[in-house]
Amino acid sequence: MQKKEFKLLPNPGIMSSPVYIGGEQPNLLDSKIIKLNSNENPFGPSKSAMEALGNSFDLINNYPSSSHEKLRKAISKIYKIDFENITCGAGSDELISFICQCFCSPNDEVVYTEHGFAMYRISASLRGAIPIKAKETNRFADVDNILKKCNNKTKIVFLANPNNPTGTFIDDSKIKYLLDKLSDNILMVIDGAYAEYIENFDAGLSLVNNHNNLIILRTFSKIYGLAALRVGWSYSSSWIAKIINQVRGPFNISSPAIAAAVAAVLDVDYTRDCLVENLKNREWLSRELKDLRLRITDSKANFLLVDFNSENQANKAFSFLKNQNIYVRKVTDYGLSKSLRITVGTNDECKLVKKNIQKFLELDNGL
Ligand SMILES: Cc1ncc(COP(=O)(O)O)c(C=O)c1O
Numbered sequence: 001m002q003k004k005e006f007k008l009l010p011n012p013g014i015m016s017s018p019v020y021i022g023g024e025q026p027n028l029l030d031s032k033i034i035k036l037n038s039n040e041n042p043f044g045p046s047k048s049a050m051e052a053l054g055n056s057f058d059l060i061n062n063y064p065s066s067s068h069e070k071l072r073k074a075i076s077k078i079y080k081i082d083f084e085n086i087t088c089g090a091g092s093d094e095l096i097s098f099i100c101q102c103f104c105s106p107n108d109e110v111v112y113t114e115h116g117f118a119m120y121r122i123s124a125s126l127r128g129a130i131p132i133k134a135k136e137t138n139r140f141a142d143v144d145n146i147l148k149k150c151n152n153k154t155k156i157v158f159l160a161n162p163n164n165p166t167g168t169f170i171d172d173s174k175i176k177y178l179l180d181k182l183s184d185n186i187l188m189v190i191d192g193a194y195a196e197y198i199e200n201f202d203a204g205l206s207l208v209n210n211h212n213n214l215i216i217l218r219t220f221s222k223i224y225g226l227a228a229l230r231v232g233w234s235y236s237s238s239w240i241a242k243i244i245n246q247v248r249g250p251f252n253i254s255s256p257a258i259a260a261a262v263a264a265v266l267d268v269d270y271t272r273d274c275l276v277e278n279l280k281n282r283e284w285l286s287r288e289l290k291d292l293r294l295r296i297t298d299s300k301a302n303f304l305l306v307d308f309n310s311e312n313q314a315n316k317a318f319s320f321l322k323n324q325n326i327y328v329r330k331v332t333d334y335g336l337s338k339s340l341r342i343t344v345g346t347n348d349e350c351k352l353v354k355k356n357i358q359k360f361l362e363l364d365n366g367l
Helices: 047-059 069-079 091-103 118-126 143-149 172-181 205-210 238-247 255-266 268-291 311-323 347-366
Strands: 086-089 109-113 130-134 154-160 187-191 214-219 232-236 303-307 329-331 336-343
Touching: 047 255, 069 086, 069 232, 069 255, 086 091, 086 238, 091 118, 091 154, 091 187, 091 214, 091 232, 091 238, 109 118, 109 143, 118 130, 130 143, 143 154, 143 172, 154 172, 172 187, 172 205, 205 214, 205 232, 232 238, 255 268, 268 303, 268 347, 311 329, 311 336, 311 347
Parallel strands: 109 130, 109 154, 154 187, 187 214
Antiparallel strands: 086 232, 214 232, 303 336, 329 336
């Protein structure tokens, strides 16, 4: 029997949206591979998180908690925020998608910064909304440019602070200014995926009490080392939390993921060790690469954006590193074709990165 053609079209925006281009996923069982292309924690999760993960397997015949109560309580304790207004997602990606699902429709506008994280424009496009780019100044988010792009069609503003892939960070006074000037009818999303890499920085959590149109996003994929388990969370007014929970699936996070995330967030000493190590290695690598006359954007996160002379040179450096089993990230889809984004690895990994980039530059100049 001949199959009938399926003619139903998906919703507006779905087929015309760009698709997320992630870092390559080499075989990580090969111990020679150094994966520095997705800003993961090179030290992995804390021992307590691994233990909790192991202990959780006995229960996998049961559905996981739909309220994420234990996780929200642990987050609330560590971050000193109201348990009721925390919402958990399968990675912050899921929360970005929920936010677009809840707050924008076809032809609405969603503002994001020039080199803002790709999922903002992708999730907005998938809703048929129009992503609007606000120019940065020297790769730093420019709050006046963001405000200039807002009008009565704007529903959401997305800002990652620090941003990926630039690593740049803007201080609280600029965020407060932006929030004060922004219309109350626009949802402001501050994405703090890398916030834990900055000492004593809350990514705007304390501003939520005074701003009903603000939502903060956080993740367990970066400093907590649990990227594969897919856990993110948001903090907002109870009204926004209620709206997001309307669209959230009841069992969106698995019990192993919840158990590991609870243990990870409670292990503040380990988180602190990772912060200190990242800072040390990032500053070292940044200095060394600057000494090789490469331009490095000022990063407050766990990666560096490294500029080469040309797109061709960046591509050659990428391939050279890959041949040495070092996987870094091209950022052409962010309009940064001369740059490579390199996750700050362990001390040894940073040394290898430096050594190989130096070797590459010597050979490349010799051509
Ligand atoms: C700024 C930013 N937000 C969100 C995410 C998504 O993280 P998650 O793994 O929690 O979905 C990333 C991942 O790279 C990111 O860089």
